[in-house]
Amino acid sequence: MNQQRKRVLSGIQPSGTLHLGNYFGMMKPAVELQDGNECFYFIADYHALTQLPDPALLRQRSRGVAVDFLACGLDPLRTTFFRQSDVPEVHELTWVLNCMTPVGLLERCHSYKDKVARGIEANHGLFSYPVLMAADILIYGSHLVPVGKDQKQHLEVTRDIAVRFNNRYGEILVVPEALIREDVAVVPGLDGQKMSKSYDNTIEIFAAGKAARSRIMKIVTDSTPLEDPKDPEACNVFALYRLMATEAEREALAQRYRAGNMGYGHAKQALAEKYEEFFGPMRERRRELLEHPDLVEDILRTGAARARAAARETLNRVRAAVGLDG
Numbered sequence: 001m002n003q004q005r006k007r008v009l010s011g012i013q014p015s016g017t018l019h020l021g022n023y024f025g026m027m028k029p030a031v032e033l034q035d036g037n038e039c040f041y042f043i044a045d046y047h048a049l050t051q052l053p054d055p056a057l058l059r060q061r062s063r064g065v066a067v068d069f070l071a072c073g074l075d076p077l078r079t080t081f082f083r084q085s086d087v088p089e090v091h092e093l094t095w096v097l098n099c100m101t102p103v104g105l106l107e108r109c110h111s112y113k114d115k116v117a118r119g120i121e122a123n124h125g126l127f128s129y130p131v132l133m134a135a136d137i138l139i140y141g142s143h144l145v146p147v148g149k150d151q152k153q154h155l156e157v158t159r160d161i162a163v164r165f166n167n168r169y170g171e172i173l174v175v176p177e178a179l180i181r182e183d184v185a186v187v188p189g190l191d192g193q194k195m196s197k198s199y200d201n202t203i204e205i206f207a208a209g210k211a212a213r214s215r216i217m218k219i220v221t222d223s224t225p226l227e228d229p230k231d232p233e234a235c236n237v238f239a240l241y242r243l244m245a246t247e248a249e250r251e252a253l254a255q256r257y258r259a260g261n262m263g264y265g266h267a268k269q270a271l272a273e274k275y276e277e278f279f280g281p282m283r284e285r286r287r288e289l290l291e292h293p294d295l296v297e298d299i300l301r302t303g304a305a306r307a308r309a310a311a312r313e314t315l316n317r318v319r320a321a322v323g324l325d326g
Helices: 020-032 045-051 055-071 089-098 103-107 110-117 124-138 149-169 209-216 236-244 247-259 264-290 293-322
Strands: 006-012 037-043 079-083 144-146 177-179
Touching: 006 020, 006 124, 020 055, 020 144, 020 236, 037 055, 037 293, 045 055, 045 124, 055 079, 055 264, 055 293, 079 293, 089 124, 089 293, 103 124, 103 149, 110 124, 110 149, 124 149, 149 293, 209 264, 236 247, 236 264, 247 264, 264 293
Parallel strands: 006 037, 006 144, 037 079, 144 177
Antiparallel strands: none
16 A cells, blocks of 8 residues: 555444535545545444344435435545445454453443433443444554544544554554544534434435425524624524635625624525535436446445455454464
């Protein structure tokens, strides 16, 4: 591998219809990272099993994530794109890593405690999924893992496990680094909180026509009268508009806010038009991909073959190190 190229690993769960938070928080940065890096991106369907989704729904959502990611600019000629479940080697590495991961390390993970506090059933998969996540990262020799600041603990667990393994068996596993991009925005939802399906405050990426406009018109604003100047930096509508607009367009709308005589309804109309302009071409690519499901499946199979080859290299070294090579 070219020494100047870094291997980047990221995954996305097939947890439902993708929204603006998914796009600007994960998908757009992932597409941008294709330039100058060797990217491995996967659909995390094993992780989705921690909440036991309906089998047909899981298949549907996995296919949907694949189509959406490709429509948003993922290039299968430059990126290894695959379903997590098409690389069974990850489970053998997970078991090896499980055997050297202290229970106390997992008990300190915030994500598990937060989910249980929200009423999600505490099963073993939910408790130990940081080890599966570590195997996902380590089996491909990943150098960089894009994470938000709130997800950094997950990568620290992976690093801890890798260091423990290497201290015992030698420098077998690549210890990855977090790639925290300060320019990745926290996308506000309709109510101003972080956009999340959990809060039912999302705007879908590929919603069209009345459905998208209806959601945009529900964005919460303050009660400043139409004629008064308004602060664009304090407005959820403007926060979403700026993600899709050029610098000149952002400045033009900000001036209208500050000048007064512009209601929030006008701002929402501008956002609806910008949304349609921004996602329209992606929506058309998505329509074409939906008409060719065999093409999408071929892309995932090809990606899985490349991913399994890389995984096998790591697993062979691990097996030899721990004494499982016969």
